[in-house]
Each structure stands twice: as structure tokens, then as C-alpha cells.
Amino acid sequence: MDNKKVPDIVITRLPRYYRYLGELLDQDITRISSGELSRRMNVSSSQVRQDFNHFGGFGQQGYGYNVEYLQTEIGKILGLDRGNSAIIIGAGNLGRALACHGGFAKRGFKLVAIFDNNEAVLGTKINGIEVQSVDALEEFLKNRKVDIAILAVPKASVQGVADTAAKCGIKGFLNFSYGELKLPEGTEVENVHISDPLMTLSYKIKKGRDE
Amino acid sequence: MDNKKVPDIVITRLPRYYRYLGELLDQDITRISSGELSRRMNVSSSQVRQDFNHFGGFGQQGYGYNVEYLQTEIGKILGLDRGNSAIIIGAGNLGRALACHGGFAKRGFKLVAIFDNNEAVLGTKINGIEVQSVDALEEFLKNRKVDIAILAVPKASVQGVADTAAKCGIKGFLNFSYGELKLPEGTEVENVHISDPLMTLSYKIKKGRDE
DNA sequence: TAGATTGTTAATCGATTAACAATC
DNA sequence: TAGATTGTTAATCGATTAACAATC
Numbered sequence: 001m002d003n004k005k006v007p008d009i010v011i012t013r014l015p016r017y018y019r020y021l022g023e024l025l026d027q028d029i030t031r032i033s034s035g036e037l038s039r040r041m042n043v044s045s046s047q048v049r050q051d052f053n054h055f056g057g058f059g060q061q062g063y064g065y066n067v068e069y070l071q072t073e074i075g076k077i078l079g080l081d082r083g084n085s086a087i088i089i090g091a092g093n094l095g096r097a098l099a100c101h102g103g104f105a106k107r108g109f110k111l112v113a114i115f116d117n118n119e120a121v122l123g124t125k126i127n128g129i130e131v132q133s134v135d136a137l138e139e140f141l142k143n144r145k146v147d148i149a150i151l152a153v154p155k156a157s158v159q160g161v162a163d164t165a166a167k168c169g170i171k172g173f174l175n176f177s178y179g180e181l182k183l184p185e186g187t188e189v190e191n192v193h194i195s196d197p198l199m200t201l202s203y204k205i206k207k208g209r210d211e
Numbered sequence: 212m213d214n215k216k217v218p219d220i221v222i223t224r225l226p227r228y229y230r231y232l233g234e235l236l237d238q239d240i241t242r243i244s245s246g247e248l249s250r251r252m253n254v255s256s257s258q259v260r261q262d263f264n265h266f267g268g269f270g271q272q273g274y275g276y277n278v279e280y281l282q283t284e285i286g287k288i289l290g291l292d293r294g295n296s297a298i299i300i301g302a303g304n305l306g307r308a309l310a311c312h313g314g315f316a317k318r319g320f321k322l323v324a325i326f327d328n329n330e331a332v333l334g335t336k337i338n339g340i341e342v343q344s345v346d347a348l349e350e351f352l353k354n355r356k357v358d359i360a361i362l363a364v365p366k367a368s369v370q371g372v373a374d375t376a377a378k379c380g381i382k383g384f385l386n387f388s389y390g391e392l393k394l395p396e397g398t399e400v401e402n403v404h405i406s407d408p409l410m411t412l413s414y415k416i417k418k419g420r421d422e
Numbered sequence: 423t424a425g426a427t428t429g430t431t432a433a434t435c436g437a438t439t440a441a442c443a444a445t446c
Numbered sequence: 447t448a449g450a451t452t453g454t455t456a457a458t459c460g461a462t463t464a465a466c467a468a469t470c
Contacts, residue, residue: 206290
């Protein structure tokens with residue numbers, strides 16, 4: 001937990017560790033060595049130890065790592081212990097799928113509202129949360145501190161709603177819409193492009209056939 | 212287009228190039244230099260040229276790259292020109308969202324069937340395609356060559372349907388379900404974990420606040 | 423204590439960047 | 447031709463792996 005710059009690539013591996021450690025807990029495994037974890041995750045044990053040591057080291061010589069402690073600490077690094085609040089904008093199929101996605105709550109994310117501008121869904125409930133009009137977004141955010149906006153609207157409207165959300169203080173955006181967002185300094189955006197892995201998959205099966 | 216091993220990291224960047232080049236075409240930009248492209252994509256121009264040169268080079272000195280030609284060639288490398296056929300297994304919110312996702316067709320993927328085992332949706336149409344029973348999957352695959360299965364079913368059933376699909380010759384799997392698949396040699400799996408970018412986002416906004 | 427396994431340093435490997443000659 | 451920009455080599459940088467002393 002020190003402040004020497006941790007490489008981005010290490011950060012992007014943390015969610016994967018977090019996931020595997022959760023699996024171990026589900027199997028009632030309370031303790032694991034870097035060797036065993038690396039075998040399961042298909043990486044080198046050196047990498048596992050190096051990664052963890054960017055944060056000071058969570059293990060004990062001769063013993064290994066306590067699974068629960070390690071997962072909790074990784075969660076803290078990722079800021080999951082803060083219980084990020086989130087809203088979903090867009091209640092189409094994707095927005096609904098995200099609203100119902102169990103993994104978010106499991107990682108401490110709290111879905112506090114869903115917005116859409118389709119009359120037909122306004123007032124209906126998704127996973128217990130009533131869908132509000134996008135027109136109510138600004139007012140809502142005035143009264144409620146929200147950390148993250150999950151954007152699941154068509155490309156044409158995404159910049160607009162993101163601007164509103166940013167203006168009202170939202171700092172994190174998970175964008176599922178096509179196209180890049182232009183947002184003010186100090187906001188963070190993660191873009192999810194679901195065709196990307198499909199394309200790399202296409203490459204791999206093509207290569208597999210050619211060989 | 213040679214066969215010296217191209218680094219994986221280059222392959223994972225190709226979809227992003229493909230995307231940006233598409234945007235350029237939409238703006239009727241027919242020609243671009245590595246410098247200009249790198250500025251837009253926020254990478255170095257050296258990287259752009261190096262990446263393309265893994266495949267022999269697509270440009271012309273003093274001119275730059277022809278956008279359409281470059282995109283087509285990248286598409287070929289990714290195997291998009293083959294017109295991969297795909298099925299979706301799981302017609303819940305996520306499956307529906309994927310079935311309606313315009314980006315797939317745009318990249319040459321042909322959705323040929325949707326399967327689910329929920330009585331309520333059997334026979335209904337999603338994006339013009341009738342939902343079939345998962346029981347019909349094996350029979351369907353006997354008569355039809357399919358390249359890719361997109362898995363959008365609950366964790367509990369994902370290994371089962373993937374086994375069936377693999378047995379019937381499907382070589383590529385895009386897995387949206389939690390948990391890792393064990394599949395035979397020669398099959399390729401891409402796992403999509405939508406909480407992962409949410410977690411890195413949490414890290415970034417936390418860091419932003421701390422600084 | 424002896425055995426195991428971490429934390430950490432040093433060596434290797436690969437990817438990115440810089441630079442420039444080739445050439446359109 | 448002169449200017450622009452690639453293709454490509456060489457230099458730098460950073461990440462991964464190997465190795466082992468520290469220590470539980």
C-alpha cells in the first residue's frame with residue numbers, strides 16, 4: 001500500500017486475482033501459495049509474487065497467502081471497500097442485463113437508479129429499481145452523490161447524457177456505447193467494446209484452422 | 212501477411228485500429244498518416260507503423276495509408292472476410308442485447324440461431340431469429356457449420372452447453388458467463404468479464420480522489 | 423529444527439520509442 | 447524536384463522470469 005507508481009498492467013490483473021480468490025473461497029480453500037495460484041491462473045509464480053509486492057506483500061514465508069485476507073486487500077486497492085454507488089443510463093436489453101448482473105453487488109457496487117427515455121419502460125421496475133426519465137437525471141444527481149455512471153444508451157445520445165452526469169459530479173464512466181467520449185479532466189472512462197474479443201476470437205480460430 | 216509470429220499484444224490492438232478506421236470512413240476521410248492516426252488514438256506513431264509492419268506494411272512513403280484499404284486488410288488478418296457464423300446460447304437480457312448488437316453484423320459475423328431453455332421465450336423472435344430449445348442444439352449443429360458460440364447462460368449451465376457445442380465442432384467460444392471453461396484442445400475461448408473494467412474504474416476514481 | 427515459500431534482487435526478454443535512410 | 451511519410455533498424459525502456467537469501 002505504498003505510493004510508488006504501480007504499473008497499469010498490474011492494476012488490470014487485479015480483478016482477475018480477485019475473481020480467482022473468490023473461487024477459492026467458494027471451495028473453502030483458506031490458504032494458497034504463489035505456485036499453486038499461478039498454476040490455476042496459468043501465469044508464472046514470479047509474476048504473482050511481483051504483482052503482490054507492488055503493494056508491500058501480503059504473504060508469509062513458508063506459509064503462502066491467506067486467501068480471504070489477500071482478496072480483501074486487493075479489494076481495498078481497487079477501492080471496492082468504499083462501496084461505490086452507480087447508476088445505469090439506458091434500460092434496453094443491455095441496461096437490464098447489467099442491472100441484473102450479480103457480480104456488481106458482489107463487489108460492493110450499489111446500483112441506486114436506472115434512467116431511460118422510453119415512455120414504455122418508465123415506472124417499471126428492474127431488479128427492484130424503478131426506471132426514471134432521463135429528464136430527472138440532473139435533479140437526482142443534485143441530491144445524491146453517485147460515483148459511477150454505466151452508459152448503455154445508443155451512440156447518438158451517449159455524449160449528451162455523459163455531459164450531464166459529468167456536470168453533476170460523476171467521476172467514473174463505464175461506457176458500453178460505440179464511439180469515444182469527450183469528458184472533462186478528472187473524469188475516468190472505461191470503454192467496453194464487445195465486438196473486440198469477438199474479433200480476436202475470429203483471428204484465433206482462423207489461425208487454428210490454418211495451422 | 213507473413214507467418215513470423217505476430218505478438219499477441221499487437222493482435223489485441225487490431226480491433227481498435229479497425230474501429231478508428233471505420234470512424235474515419237464515416238467522416239469521408241480516405242487517407243491518413245501514422246502521425247495523424249496516432250494522435251487520434253493516443254498512441255505513438257512509431258507504434259502504429261510497427262504494428263502494421265508485422266504484416267508487411269500497408270502504406271506508401273510520402274502519402275500515408277489508404278483508410279479503406281487498411282481497414283480491409285486488418286479485417287482480413289482478423290478473419291472477418293470469412294464471414295464467421297455464430298449462434299447465441301441464452302436468450303435472457305444479455306443474449307437479447309447481443310443478438311441486437313449491430314456491431315457484429317457490421318464486422319461480418321452472421322448470427323444463425325439463438326437457443327434457450329426457457330419455455331416462455333421459445334418460438335419468439337429476436338432480431339428476426341426464432342429462439343429454439345437448447346435440446347435442439349446438437350441436431351442443429353449436425354446440419355450446419357457454425358464457427359462461434361456466444362455463451363450468455365447462467366454459470367451453472369455454461370459448461371454443459373459448451374461441451375455440446377464443442378462436441379459438434381464449434382471452435383470458438385465467446386463466454387459471458389462467470390467461471391472458466393474446460394474445453395478440448397483446438398478450441399479457442401475468450402472470456403468477457405464485465406465487472407473487470409468496473410473494478411479498474413473504481414481504482415482510477417479512487418486514485419483521482421486521493422491525489 | 424527442517425521444509426516451505428515468500429520478498430526481492432539480478433538477468434533476460436520483449437515491447438516501445440527514436441531515428442533516419444528509402445522512396446513515393 | 448522538394449516535401450512528406452513510410453518501412454526498418456538501433457536504442458531505450460519496462461515487464462517478466464529466474465534465482466536465492468530471508469524467514470516463518
